[in-house]
Amino acid sequence: MSKKNKSLFVDCSEAATCCTKAQYDEAGFFEKIKLMIHLAFCRTCRTFSSKNSKLTRKIEEANLKCCSEEKKREWRESINKLHREEHS
Ligand SMILES: [Zn+2]
Numbered sequence: 001m002s003k004k005n006k007s008l009f010v011d012c013s014e015a016a017t018c019c020t021k022a023q024y025d026e027a028g029f030f031e032k033i034k035l036m037i038h039l040a041f042c043r044t045c046r047t048f049s050s051k052n053s054k055l056t057r058k059i060e061e062a063n064l065k066c067c068s069e070e071k072k073r074e075w076r077e078s079i080n081k082l083h084r085e086e087h088s
Pocket residue numbers: 011012013015038042043044045
């Protein structure tokens with residue numbers, strides 16, 4: 001759990017975390033709300049979010065046989081990194 005949890009208005013990096021978690025169905029209700037609020041006013045993250053969905057589908061196709069938790073974590077990290085780079 002993050003210490004920044006009290007605010008509904010998150011920055012782009014936290015939105016990316018929520019977004020990635022949501023892709024894997026790991027986001028809690030509150031995180032989904034925060035993500036939706038962020039997506040409502042942040043166009044960059046909306047673009048990222050839709051790209052992320054496509055990417056996740058590709059990952060799932062590619063990893064059907066060897067889908068370890070470790071591998072998933074690697075992918076998630078690279079997605080988050082990509083997002084941070086787009087914002088900088
Ligand atoms: Zn954003």
